[in-house]
Amino acid sequence: MIGVIVLRDLLAPVLLLASAWVMPSVAKPTVPFGVRVPPERVRDPLIAEQRRIYRWWVGVAGSALVVAGLIVGVVVQQVLVPVLVVVALLGVVAPAYVRARAVIRSAKRREDWYQGLRQTVTADTSRVTRPPFPWLWAVPALLVLAATVALGVVRYPDLPATLALHYTASGAPDRTAAKSVGSAFGLVFVQAGLTVLFCVLAYVAPRFRPDLDPARPKASAGQYRRFAATLPRLLLLFGACVNLTIALAAEQIWSAPASISVAPIILPTLVGVAGLLVFAVRYGQGGSRLETADEPPRDAVERDDDRFWKGGLLYVNRADHAVFVPKRFGIGWTLNFGNPVAISGFVVLIAAVITVPLVVG
Incomplete structure (x- = not known):
C-alpha cells in the first residue's frame, strides 16, 4: 500500500519539477526565458547566471516541496496531495x-x-x-481505442443497473448513474475524440511556421525538419498512452469496484509525458539542440519581436496571419492571440473542456 502511495504522489510532481528544471536548456538559445537576444549574447555571463539561479531555486525549493508532499501523502493517504504539490510547484517556478x-x-x-x-x-x-502522415505511428492509439470499444460492447449486457462514474480522493464512489449507452461509454466517446485530436495535431504540426535563424538558415532549417518529422510520431504515441489511461478508467466503471487506485490508471499517461520530456531534452525547441553541419554565419540576426510576447509566453500580433507560432519557453507551438481565428479556436476548446465532462458525467 505504501508503495502505491509513493508512486501516486511522486510521479506527477517529479515530472513537473524535472520539466521546469530542464526548460531553460530546451528553449532556443536566442530566447532565454522568453527574451529575444542576438547570437553573440547567447553565452553572456548574465544569462548563464540567471539560468543557475533559476535552476538552484527550482531544484532546491521544488525538491523540498516534493519530499514534503510525499511525507504528507503517506500520512494522510489522500489523492488530493499530489495535486496540491503540483500547484505549489507552479508557485515556485513562476516567480x-x-x-x-x-x-x-x-x-x-x-x-x-x-x-x-x-x-x-x-x-x-x-x-x-x-x-x-505517419499512419503506422497512429496504429497503437487506434488499437487501444478499438480494444476499449470491443471490451465495452462485450461487457455492456452484464453491467449492473447502476454505474459508479466518479470516485472521491480516497477512491470511494461518490457519483452514480443508471446504466445507459451514455453512462457506460462516455469515456469511450472522450477517447475517440482525443484520438481524432492527436491525429489532427500530428497532421498539422509539421505545417506550422518554423522559427529559423537568419544567420544560419540552412542549418536551422535542417534542425527544424528533423524536429517536425519526429514530433508528430511522438504525439501519436502519447495519444496511445492517454487512450490506455482512459481504457483503464472505463474498465473501473464497468467492473464497479468498491474502491479504486488512481496510480495504475494515470501511469500510462505519465509515461507518455516522460517520453515527451526526453524528446524535448534531446531535440530542443524546433530542433535547436540537434547537431548540424558547419555553416558560415551570415550578417543577420532574428528580429527583436519581444513587444509581441506577453511575459514571453503569450504571442499577440494582429499583423501576423499565423495561427500557431513556436513557443519561446517550452516545446511545440502556441496560439497567436492577435489572430481572430486563433481566439475563436481557443474559446471553442475551453468550452469543450468545460462541457464534455459535464455531459459525460
Whole structure:
C-alpha cells in the first residue's frame, strides 16, 4: 500500500519539477526565458547566471516541496496531495521564471544589445509543405481505442443497473448513474475524440511556421525538419498512452469496484509525458539542440519581436496571419492571440473542456 502511495504522489510532481528544471536548456538559445537576444549574447555571463539561479531555486525549493508532499501523502493517504504539490510547484517556478526574464530584459535594454545589428526574417521556401502522415505511428492509439470499444460492447449486457462514474480522493464512489449507452461509454466517446485530436495535431504540426535563424538558415532549417518529422510520431504515441489511461478508467466503471487506485490508471499517461520530456531534452525547441553541419554565419540576426510576447509566453500580433507560432519557453507551438481565428479556436476548446465532462458525467 505504501508503495502505491509513493508512486501516486511522486510521479506527477517529479515530472513537473524535472520539466521546469530542464526548460531553460530546451528553449532556443536566442530566447532565454522568453527574451529575444542576438547570437553573440547567447553565452553572456548574465544569462548563464540567471539560468543557475533559476535552476538552484527550482531544484532546491521544488525538491523540498516534493519530499514534503510525499511525507504528507503517506500520512494522510489522500489523492488530493499530489495535486496540491503540483500547484505549489507552479508557485515556485513562476516567480523564478519572471525574475530571470526581468533581469535579462533589463540588461538588454540598458546595454542596447541590438544596436547596429541587421534584423531580418528567414523563411524556408524549400520545406516540404505536405509531408506524409505517419499512419503506422497512429496504429497503437487506434488499437487501444478499438480494444476499449470491443471490451465495452462485450461487457455492456452484464453491467449492473447502476454505474459508479466518479470516485472521491480516497477512491470511494461518490457519483452514480443508471446504466445507459451514455453512462457506460462516455469515456469511450472522450477517447475517440482525443484520438481524432492527436491525429489532427500530428497532421498539422509539421505545417506550422518554423522559427529559423537568419544567420544560419540552412542549418536551422535542417534542425527544424528533423524536429517536425519526429514530433508528430511522438504525439501519436502519447495519444496511445492517454487512450490506455482512459481504457483503464472505463474498465473501473464497468467492473464497479468498491474502491479504486488512481496510480495504475494515470501511469500510462505519465509515461507518455516522460517520453515527451526526453524528446524535448534531446531535440530542443524546433530542433535547436540537434547537431548540424558547419555553416558560415551570415550578417543577420532574428528580429527583436519581444513587444509581441506577453511575459514571453503569450504571442499577440494582429499583423501576423499565423495561427500557431513556436513557443519561446517550452516545446511545440502556441496560439497567436492577435489572430481572430486563433481566439475563436481557443474559446471553442475551453468550452469543450468545460462541457464534455459535464455531459459525460
